[in-house]
Amino acid sequence: MPHKIKIRKGLNIPIKGKAEKFLNKSQYEGSLFALRPTDFPSFTPKSLFKEGDKVKAGEAIFFNKNKPSIKLSSPVSGTLKSIIRGERRKILEFVIEPEANQQYLKFETGNLNELSREKVIELLLESGIWPFIRQRPYDVIANPEDMPKAIFVSAFDSSPLAPDYDFILNGQEKDFQTGIDALKKLTEGPIHLTVNGAYRTNKVFSAIKGVELNTITGPHPAGNVGIQIHHIDPINKGEIVWHINPQDILIIGRLFNHGIFDASKIIALTGSEIKKPQYYKAKVGVSIEYMLRDNINSSENLRYISGNVLSGIQIVSDGFLGFYHNQVSVIPEGDDYEFLGWILPGLKKFSVSRSFFSWLMPGKEFKMNANLHGGKRPFVFTEEYDKVLPMDILPVHLLKSVMIEDIDQMEALGIYEVGEDDFALCEFVCTSKIPVQETLRKGFDLMIKETS
């Protein structure tokens, strides 16, 4: 039975810099690539190559020490240029310099319809595509030994300046269907594909076979898979669901259609500091430098973000696209002092409260920077989080149970159901400037450590 969900809680942040639906011609050929083990929480990387070794596209370059079957493959063929390490020799980046003639490792996939579940899993693991599939609880790479009760796919992204998957997936119906067919092999339960009920469903999604097509309407975080899971088939203790992004389903589809790991993506370049925010051809792990060339309209200090402004990660101007990201955002860093900011009318400052006079201008899009806009405080103002979290969960109480490391209470208050991105809006609206997502991840780490 398809679900029709309506949510009212949430917030669409009116930030400037939405990408125009136009595919820019810039090519990434010649750019460096990198995979970041830090994109994967609870993952200890072990390298399979040394600096200077040759790798092919689809060839595994590192794996999880604690779970060796989970491997990450190079998105391109070329030379492993460097392995960059941080404090205590923690591996931060595997940088790959691509060669002119791209060579793909070939996988014998055979006929998908005849493959067993085990064979599909094995192919996904060998090709390094498996890590695209993540699980709830804890939002980590799915464990191939688990049997999920369902697989969830959100067909749209509602976060600020998010890319439009309808536009991106246009013309790739075949790969998408193959990807879904492969996913169907992985679960005995349904595949929930949830589209935005606010507008007509794109035929890429409406024509797809083998899924339950649900709709959800409402403000962000309606497009978050965690919110959809909560309303469609919530996770109870001991249950596991998997989820995956639509563009990553294409990558699975291409594996079974062409036998290669083709990590191509289309991503949106967004943000107020971009001259022409548009869509770009990219690949997992590509350096974003080629998109930014002559495309920055500011001389301020800038913040480059792989992902969206709520849950993306900070990178540098020639940094690399994250494994799960379909968007790059560039905003001002905002590292300057603001005179009497706590009392001036604030016509240019957005707030969910009407404590700035910017509410006089509904519909205005704001240029927002990365300033914290105040000092950190204990929890003081209440019910701020509840208004932007469309779940039957008490966010502040859950966070407090994480802060005091009370595992029973974390479990009772619903830690299995939530992901960091679901709480990102809570963090945005927080008057006390509490690091909500970081706290939540600490809770996940603790749960993983204590329950495994």
Place this chain on the structure above:
Amino acid sequence: MKLIRKQFDKIKPSFEKGGKLQAFRSMFDAIETLFFVPNTTTKSGVHIRDSKDSKRLMMIVVIAMIPALLFGMWNTGVQHFLSLGESVDIMTAFWYGFLKILPIIVVSYGVGLGIEIIIAQMRGHEVKEGFFVTGMLIPLIVPVGVPLWMVAVATAFAVIIGVEAFGGAGMNIMNPALTARAFLFFAYPSHMSGDAVWIAEKADGFSGATPLAEAAAGHTANLPSVMEMFMGNIPGSIGETSTIAILIGAFILIYTGVGSWKIMASTVVGALVMAYIFNALAPADNAFMQLPGYYHLIMGGFAFGAVFMATDPVSAAQTSKGKYIYGFLIGFIAVLIRVLNPAYPEGMMLAILLMNVFAPLIDHYVVQANIKRRLKRASVKA
């Protein structure tokens, strides 16, 4: 603006660790952040943050109290000259009240912020701005005749015992301003109740009783008209008398989203319910019990308490449902105390303090209900 910034940057190093003036770091910090929002940027999690911060929201509360404050200044003058039998123009009355009230505000802020800065320095914290609000609340809930040293002692008590003993703003259990008032009330009852304290330099012959005192004594015939009590030119604590000025504040709080309308509304409902229960049960000779419910909303500190005290987010219930219960019980108990307890005509202060203590318990049950819902969901499926 750039000049001021330059000055700050110039003297900043001497306040930092190892600098000559290290002992005054918290004070420097407090003053600097008053002039400039710091340049810190997001390090983890979201990259953009809502523009509001706790300073901003605290200032909104202070701004919301200004109508009540201005009215209180004017009313202080009006009541004074009325007791003398003189009639004066608005400015004379206001100026008289201004001169009476300003010292109370100065003492309240001076003592409170002084202690906050010292404690922040001792603990290596930033100075929290919670006292912006408390420092304004205290003058508004005392009688105008209160001696300044009492204000100082009560403020110190509220900050040290009421707030800092619990770990600072955000950790306290009871509303600090009410803690100060309760301290005064029990330590110096003669200065906080009776008929003599509400009017500054009152002429002896003039009654000066507050409407609540009149009602508690059963003299409902002596009550001012409903309109007078709603407008607020009656004797009472400085900021509490004018319901209309308080309503302007309530509008600001609710419209900006800073104050909880849930608490305000449920407090009013609670009071009305209790009052109408009394009406139904009232014996023929008990005039106070027969008083219509809406009188309670405009007499004494009810309106002020419901709008500015009960809504203090730290000491109130924090869950959505909890807020309704919390507010309802405040209104209910406030009227109960008013009508049945002859010793304290003002039940609002005690009702709020009582519910402050019970707020965590209310929240506990709301949280347990959430947990049970989640467990039930699992067992239904299994």
